[in-house]
Amino acid sequence: MSVTVRQAGPQDIDRIDAIEAASFSADRFARRNLRRMLIGGRTLFLLADAPAGEGGYLALSLRRGSQVARIYSLAVDPGSRRQGLGEALLAAAAQLAAARACRVMRLEVRASNGAAIKLYERRGFRLHDRRNAYYEDGETALVLEAPIGAVSRSDPTEHGRL
Numbered sequence: 001m002s003v004t005v006r007q008a009g010p011q012d013i014d015r016i017d018a019i020e021a022a023s024f025s026a027d028r029f030a031r032r033n034l035r036r037m038l039i040g041g042r043t044l045f046l047l048a049d050a051p052a053g054e055g056g057y058l059a060l061s062l063r064r065g066s067q068v069a070r071i072y073s074l075a076v077d078p079g080s081r082r083q084g085l086g087e088a089l090l091a092a093a094a095q096l097a098a099a100r101a102c103r104v105m106r107l108e109v110r111a112s113n114g115a116a117i118k119l120y121e122r123r124g125f126r127l128h129d130r131r132n133a134y135y136e137d138g139e140t141a142l143v144l145e146a147p148i149g150a151v152s153r154s155d156p157t158e159h160g161r162l
């Protein structure tokens with residue numbers, strides 16, 4: 001299935017908020033923070049459409065002078081999962097980051113989040129660091145990193161476990 005990804009703006013807040021609410025029970029962005037980030041323009045938001053469900057979104061931070069692009073959030077509505085939206089969003093984010101001369105992408109993921117870890121492994125992410133008690137409930141975060149070229153390429157391959 002081909003997935004359409006576009007840059008989102010403040011007008012997309014309802015959809016992004018709905019995807020967040022359906023995807024995270026803890027550590028989710030409050031609506032007012034989402035609004036602030038969407039208006040502020042320092043965080044880039046991408047939206048992917050799906051035939052069913054609300055689709056998915058990704059929030060990306062590209063700091064001037066930094067070669068590291070940070071993924072703040074990635075979520076796909078439960079009704080739109082396993083259709084390639086997550087991968088398409090990561091690939092589109094990597095293309096944006098490459099255009100800003102970034103060399104690597106970095107993100108944090110709960111150590112127990114097997115689905116997300118599988119997706120990230122598939123797009124070339126590897127363990128970079130580990131942050132104990134990073135989340136409010138005390139869970140460890142894995143810091144994953146990937147070369148931009150690995151994330152943006154069109155033919156993902158399975159890699160070894162993290």
Ligand SMILES: CC(C)(COP(=O)(O)OP(=O)(O)OC[C@H]1O[C@@H](n2cnc3c(N)ncnc32)[C@H](O)[C@@H]1OP(=O)(O)O)[C@@H](O)C(=O)NCCC(=O)NCCS
Nearest residue numbers: 023074075076081082083084085086087109115116118119
């Ligand atoms: C993780 C998440 C973003 C994946 O989105 P998605 O659109 O379903 O992912 P894709 O369809 O692009 O999946 C691509 C590949 O990733 C792996 N993958 C994705 N979800 C998986 C799952 N639940 N179990 C095992 N592997 C999975 C598979 O290899 C999959 O390829 P396949 O469907 O051909 O087997 C989605 O499950 C989600 O929003 N989860 C809740 C929020 C979250 O955890 N976000 C990440 C925070 S760091």
